[in-house]
Amino acid sequence: xxxxxxxxxxxxxxxxxxxxxxxxxxxxxxxxxxxxxxxxxxxxxxxxxxxxxxxxxxxxxxxxxxxxxxxxxxxxxxxxxxxxxxxxxxxxxxxxxxxxxxxxxxxxxxxxxxxxxxxxxxxxxxxxxxxxxxxxxxxxxx
Amino acid sequence: xxxxxxxxxxxxxxxxxxxxxxxxxxxxxxxxxxxxxxxxxxxxxxxxxxxxxxxxxxxxxxxxxxxxxxxxxxxxxxxxxxxxxxxxxxxxxxxxxxxxxxxxxxxxxxxxxxxxxxxxxxxxxxxxxxxxxxxxxxxxxx
DNA sequence: CTGCCACTTCAAGTCCACTTGAGGTCAAGA
DNA sequence: TCTTGACCTCAAGTGGACTTGAAGTGGCAG
Numbered sequence: 053x054x055x056x057x058x059x060x061x062x063x064x065x066x067x068x069x070x071x072x073x074x075x076x077x078x079x080x081x082x083x084x085x086x087x088x089x090x091x092x093x094x095x096x097x098x099x100x101x102x103x104x105x106x107x108x109x110x111x112x113x114x115x116x117x118x119x120x121x122x123x124x125x126x127x128x129x130x131x132x133x134x135x136x137x138x139x140x141x142x143x144x145x146x147x148x149x150x151x152x153x154x155x156x157x158x159x160x161x162x163x164x165x166x167x168x169x170x171x172x173x174x175x176x177x178x179x180x181x182x183x184x185x186x187x188x189x190x191x192x193x194x
Numbered sequence: 195x196x197x198x199x200x201x202x203x204x205x206x207x208x209x210x211x212x213x214x215x216x217x218x219x220x221x222x223x224x225x226x227x228x229x230x231x232x233x234x235x236x237x238x239x240x241x242x243x244x245x246x247x248x249x250x251x252x253x254x255x256x257x258x259x260x261x262x263x264x265x266x267x268x269x270x271x272x273x274x275x276x277x278x279x280x281x282x283x284x285x286x287x288x289x290x291x292x293x294x295x296x297x298x299x300x301x302x303x304x305x306x307x308x309x310x311x312x313x314x315x316x317x318x319x320x321x322x323x324x325x326x327x328x329x330x331x332x333x334x335x336x
Numbered sequence: 337c338t339g340c341c342a343c344t345t346c347a348a349g350t351c352c353a354c355t356t357g358a359g360g361t362c363a364a365g366a
Numbered sequence: 367t368c369t370t371g372a373c374c375t376c377a378a379g380t381g382g383a384c385t386t387g388a389a390g391t392g393g394c395a396g
Binding site for chain 2: 068096099100102103105106107108109133136138139145146148150151152153154155157159160161167168174177178180181
Binding site: 337338339340341342343344345346347348349350351352353354355356357358359360361362363364365366 | 367368369370371372373374375376377378379380381382383384385386387388389390391392393394395396
């Protein structure tokens with residue numbers, strides 16, 4: 053078994069075929085050829101899709117992901133400085149998320165009728181909103 | 195100075211007036227009255243906006259935020275069970291983000307020409323994509 | 337009192353990441 | 367050979383979160 057057709061990639065990756073076609077159109081993945089009309093994919097594509105999924109989880113747009121590791125060809129190497137910068141940004145995001153999580157946890161436990169009256173809650177909200185240069189927000193997956 | 199007009203809230207919160215009107219329309223904030231046509235806001239609204247910002251950072255939709263602390267009136271109390279569940283979901287998201295961050299950091303440092311050939315990188319990608327029930331994705335802010 | 341212009345409303349437009357639908361093709365099983 | 371139906375393309379639609387534009391209003395400096 054050398055190549056998968058789109059239905060097989062869809063099943064194994066959990067993504068609908070329409071999304072795979074869209075990703076190909078955007079240069080995020082490539083099919084290795086066709087059988088008649090039908091796209092053929094290397095098993096490798098599943099790892100690439102995993103990588104894309106991870107990047108999406110971290111809030112990168114498809115365009116950013118394409119820039120980061122879209123077409124491995126024609127590029128000297130991924131811009132390492134950019135990767136490090138993105139990692140730093142993610143650190144900031146993570147810290148905010150931790151604060152939000154703590155706020156949620158506290159709000160679930162604290163008996164104050166209005167959370168904004170609770171000094172602890174207010175401190176947590178401040179933590180979640182300061183830590184200035186947030187560039188990313190979270191998106192939902194299904 | 196008891197009340198802010200929309201331009202002042204916009205300036206202090208960093209959000210455009212159009213977004214504030216939109217948030218009001220969606221029930222996330224309230225103006226406390228009008229001077230002529232113009233909305234007046236209590237200084238309090240800034241804290242609420244901070245809370246909304248924190249929630250948005252964590253990937254909650256405006257509708258979810260409205261449910262969580264939209265109109266404080268008419269609701270016995272925020273659903274504490276839901277808050278705890280959201281906190282748990284955030285924990286999962288945070289773990290994925292940490293894995294993505296580590297992957298980025300590693301990719302920035304690792305000399306392998308193709309990262310997918312590096313076993314360490316592949317392990318990190320797996321960590322970022324497993325931990326199954328992710329419901330949230332990150333969104334970008336400006 | 338007048339005029340400016342920051343504010344107002346409402347409808348429509350934008351961006352992203354896909355999804356859906358119509359209409360077409362062709363590999364493979366009966 | 368014929369039929370089936372999974373796959374194809376391309377255009378248009380969707381949803382969330384706003385933004386933009388046109389047309390109107392009214393507080394306040396002069």
